[in-house]
Amino acid sequence: MRKYLFSLDHKVVGLQYYLLALTALIVAVSLSVLMRLRLTWPEDVWPLFSKLLPSAFNNAGQMTPDFYLALMTMHGTIMIFFVLTIAPQAAFGNYFLPLQIGANQMAAPRLGQTSFWITTLAFCILITAFFVAGGAPLAGWTAYPPLSIISSGTGHARGMDLWLISLAVFSIAAILNSLNFMVTILEHRTSGMQLMRMPLTCWGWMATAMISLLAFPVLLAAGLLLLLDRLIGTDFFTPNGMIVNGQIIDLRQGIPILWQHLFWFFGHPEVYLAILPGMGVVSHILATFSRKPVFGYRTMVWATLAIALLGFLVWGHHMFVAGISPYLSMTFSFLTLTIAIPSAIKTLNWLGTMWGGKIRLATPMLYAIGFVSLFVTGGLGGIFLGQSSLDIYLHDTYFVVGHFHLIMGSAAVFAIFAATAFWFPKVFGRQMNEDLGKVHFFLTFIGVYAIFLPMHFLGIAGNPRRYAEISQFIYLNQLQPLHKFITIAMLITVNAQLLFFINLITSTFAGKKVNENPWQATTLEWTVTSPPPKDNFSEPPNVCRGAYDFSLPDAAQDFLMQTQADSMVAEDKPVEPK
Amino acid sequence: MSTVETKIRRTNTTSGGNNTGGDNYNRGGGDEGNNSGSNDGSQTEQPKKHKTSPMLFLTFAMIPIAIFFAAIVFVYLAHEMRNGWTPIAMPAAVLASTLVLIISSVTLEMARKALKAKLLEDFKRWVMVSTFLGITFFTTQLIAWKQLMAKGVYIEAINPHATFFYILTAAHGLHLFGGLIGLSYVLFGAMYYRFSADRRNAVDVTTTYWHFMDGLWIFLFLLLFVWK
Numbered sequence: 001m002r003k004y005l006f007s008l009d010h011k012v013v014g015l016q017y018y019l020l021a022l023t024a025l026i027v028a029v030s031l032s033v034l035m036r037l038r039l040t041w042p043e044d045v046w047p048l049f050s051k052l053l054p055s056a057f058n059n060a061g062q063m064t065p066d067f068y069l070a071l072m073t074m075h076g077t078i079m080i081f082f083v084l085t086i087a088p089q090a091a092f093g094n095y096f097l098p099l100q101i102g103a104n105q106m107a108a109p110r111l112g113q114t115s116f117w118i119t120t121l122a123f124c125i126l127i128t129a130f131f132v133a134g135g136a137p138l139a140g141w142t143a144y145p146p147l148s149i150i151s152s153g154t155g156h157a158r159g160m161d162l163w164l165i166s167l168a169v170f171s172i173a174a175i176l177n178s179l180n181f182m183v184t185i186l187e188h189r190t191s192g193m194q195l196m197r198m199p200l201t202c203w204g205w206m207a208t209a210m211i212s213l214l215a216f217p218v219l220l221a222a223g224l225l226l227l228l229d230r231l232i233g234t235d236f237f238t239p240n241g242m243i244v245n246g247q248i249i250d251l252r253q254g255i256p257i258l259w260q261h262l263f264w265f266f267g268h269p270e271v272y273l274a275i276l277p278g279m280g281v282v283s284h285i286l287a288t289f290s291r292k293p294v295f296g297y298r299t300m301v302w303a304t305l306a307i308a309l310l311g312f313l314v315w316g317h318h319m320f321v322a323g324i325s326p327y328l329s330m331t332f333s334f335l336t337l338t339i340a341i342p343s344a345i346k347t348l349n350w351l352g353t354m355w356g357g358k359i360r361l362a363t364p365m366l367y368a369i370g371f372v373s374l375f376v377t378g379g380l381g382g383i384f385l386g387q388s389s390l391d392i393y394l395h396d397t398y399f400v401v402g403h404f405h406l407i408m409g410s411a412a413v414f415a416i417f418a419a420t421a422f423w424f425p426k427v428f429g430r431q432m433n434e435d436l437g438k439v440h441f442f443l444t445f446i447g448v449y450a451i452f453l454p455m456h457f458l459g460i461a462g463n464p465r466r467y468a469e470i471s472q473f474i475y476l477n478q479l480q481p482l483h484k485f486i487t488i489a490m491l492i493t494v495n496a497q498l499l500f501f502i503n504l505i506t507s508t509f510a511g512k513k514v515n516e517n518p519w520q521a522t523t524l525e526w527t528v529t530s531p532p533p534k535d536n537f538s539e540p541p542n543v544c545r546g547a548y549d550f551s552l553p554d555a556a557q558d559f560l561m562q563t564q565a566d567s568m569v570a571e572d573k574p575v576e577p578k
Numbered sequence: 579m580s581t582v583e584t585k586i587r588r589t590n591t592t593s594g595g596n597n598t599g600g601d602n603y604n605r606g607g608g609d610e611g612n613n614s615g616s617n618d619g620s621q622t623e624q625p626k627k628h629k630t631s632p633m634l635f636l637t638f639a640m641i642p643i644a645i646f647f648a649a650i651v652f653v654y655l656a657h658e659m660r661n662g663w664t665p666i667a668m669p670a671a672v673l674a675s676t677l678v679l680i681i682s683s684v685t686l687e688m689a690r691k692a693l694k695a696k697l698l699e700d701f702k703r704w705v706m707v708s709t710f711l712g713i714t715f716f717t718t719q720l721i722a723w724k725q726l727m728a729k730g731v732y733i734e735a736i737n738p739h740a741t742f743f744y745i746l747t748a749a750h751g752l753h754l755f756g757g758l759i760g761l762s763y764v765l766f767g768a769m770y771y772r773f774s775a776d777r778r779n780a781v782d783v784t785t786t787y788w789h790f791m792d793g794l795w796i797f798l799f800l801l802l803f804v805w806k
């Protein structure tokens with residue numbers, strides 16, 4: 001019990017977070033399968049499922065549009081918070097941050113354990129929303145008032161309250177976890193591990209922790225105010241003259257758009273929170289498998305921090321259609337497009353890292369390249385959406401769905417795959433099956449493009465998002481075959497994920513045994529045994545060089561561990577500025 | 579001497595709650611190695627890498643707290659500008675509680691000074707006074723709520739200014755409660771002479787947090803009742 005459930009070992013906490021994220025991933029993807037099925041074959045009846053959740057189906061046994069919206073809300077919420085926020089940061093970070101900076105533990109082990117259990121509690125609260133009177137909320141993961149303030153009826157009752165409570169609890173856990181990360185990075189680096197010698201993964205985690213500390217309190221405050229609006233009838237966000245069930249609610253003075261400002265002030269940094277650790281992991285893997293130093297390490301660090309900072313200045317681009325002033329829109333457009341600069345720096349540096357390298361196409365590398373590809377494709381969609389004039393047309397269409405699923409959903413999940421395959425040997429002392437991994441990579445890579453690229457065309461053709469079915473609209477009927485194609489592609493891709501899980505489980509017990517540094521990487525986690533001993537380092541390692549000394553001209557081997565002193569390498573001229 | 583202190587520190591580490599504040603105090607004495615830098619014996623016993631300064635935790639903990647209040651104040655200002663309102667009359671108790679909190683900050687600072695000067699009895703006395711004042715602040719805030727309710731002003735009232743008064747005082751009180759837990763920990767330690775001029779992390783952290791909460795309250799007070 002103490003050893004596994006409530007262990008203070010950062011490695012156990014990391015694994016716990018990872019398992020929670022995997023569970024959440026399975027739930028969330030299942031929900032999206034249900035959505036696609038409803039969207040593509042709206043007439044279908046669901047005899048078995050309708051017994052399980054009778055309120056979600058009409059008398060004929062078809063899924064109600066309300067339930068479709070509930071699925072959408074829960075899919076988004078679970079994916080964004082319980083997969084993309086915790087897997088790259090809390091799961092891999094808790095496990096590998098201390099190992100990479102040469103610490104024996106996180107700064108506050110008990111705090112890390114507590115935040116994991118608070119997160120789990122938040123997840124349970126969220127899932128409970130499906131089973132209370134009124135069912136799961138249907139206001140979307142953004143929960144815009146006034147829709148989210150209505151407190152009775154399907155999808156508006158207790159489920160919405162539970163949703164808000166869950167997010168408030170989650171915010172607290174995220175803040176605590178980030179505190180732990182910040183202090184660990186600033187105070188627990190081993191001797192010689194200067195900030196500018198840290199692996200880029202650590203920079204990603206640090207930037208993410210900073211973002212969490214600044215963004216989650218806003219979500220917490222906004223969520224609590226909205227909860228008060230719902231529970232005790234304050235009017236922070238409740239507008240005057242709202243009509244609910246045919247009755248006018250008057251004498252209210254709330255301002256609904258305030259929620260959008262607060263929510264997106266949190267919500268946009270949240271996007272970067274999901275992607276920045278992934279960027280760190282990908283930089284790390286690209287360098288290791290190209291056998292070259294990261295191209296422009298310093299610019300990578302500054303680009304990471306620039307993205308983190310700019311993330312706080314662009315929230316308005318989610319609100320172009322909310323009736324904000326056109327001048328404000330223009331400002332936000334401009335700021336949004338400036339994010340393309342650090343993003344392009346990163347992309348070019350990734351290509352520069354690979355350019356002329358001795359590339360080893362192992363599975364982690366494939367996933368990392370997949371990440372770069374998806375990031376570019378998804379990012380290009382963002383350039384369209386960042387312009388307020390185009391966004392007004394595209395905003396409520398599938399273009400947006402395709403865009404953020406490519407850049408935030410798929411890219412971030414590819415980073416999780418990459419990190420899993422890369423660090424698996426360290427965690428279990430065994431390697432994941434390469435053949436299975438490659439098949440999984442290609443199926444998934446082609447799969448996500450087949451799903452999300454056509455959605456851009458749906459959007460340009462004017463297909464609105466959030467609609468449970470489109471058969472009622474003549475101009476959309478011709479798009480139905482494309483929807484069918486997307487759904488079939490999705491079913492294939494989702495089933496391909498079984499390969500990943502089979503690989504994960506079989507490799508844990510029967511994978512090929514490897515030594516402590518199978519990838520010939522340079523960072524500190526590869527100096528200890530696999531799996532790492534309980535207290536990581538028997539004595540504090542001494543770091544003598546940057547994290548990416550690959551293929552130095554005069555060195556005997558093509559990689560130098562960070563602990564290798566210059567005196568041990570004949571006439572070594574480090575490539576990276578120290 | 580140093581081994582005795584280490585032992586005490588170990589017992590401290592096993593106790594304590596898990597809120598942000600509590601976790602700081604758990605590691606009270608963590609940078610002891612720094613303060614008694616000349617003592618080589620204790621340094622080898624405690625490897626350099628376990629050093630975690632509670633003050634750094636507090637610094638980073640204050641950022642999200644400040645932003646949490648900034649978000650609510652943003653809503654407050656937006657409402658004020660958009661709708662305007664007739665502010666509620668300040669309950670008399672609020673003025674009293676504000677004074678009490680400011681004085682408590684001063685007395686706590688006196689306590690810290692006394693500890694620095696190794697005046698342990700003075701330290702104990704000032705901590706007792708501060709804790710008493712801290713509890714008095716909570717009581718007067720509750721009295722203020724009672725005074726308002728007696729006038730028929732409730733949280734869901736038509737007057738949004740009253741709503742904000744309740745929300746902001748409640749949120750501030752909740753955060754100050756964390757400070758009170760820290761203060762009781764310090765009080766407990768002071769009673770049993772657990773602190774010394776070299777071992778005062780918990781005292782420093784609690785005092786800083788208390789000042790932070792004090793400053794926050796003065797800001798909220800000015801916002802609610804002076805700035806119109």
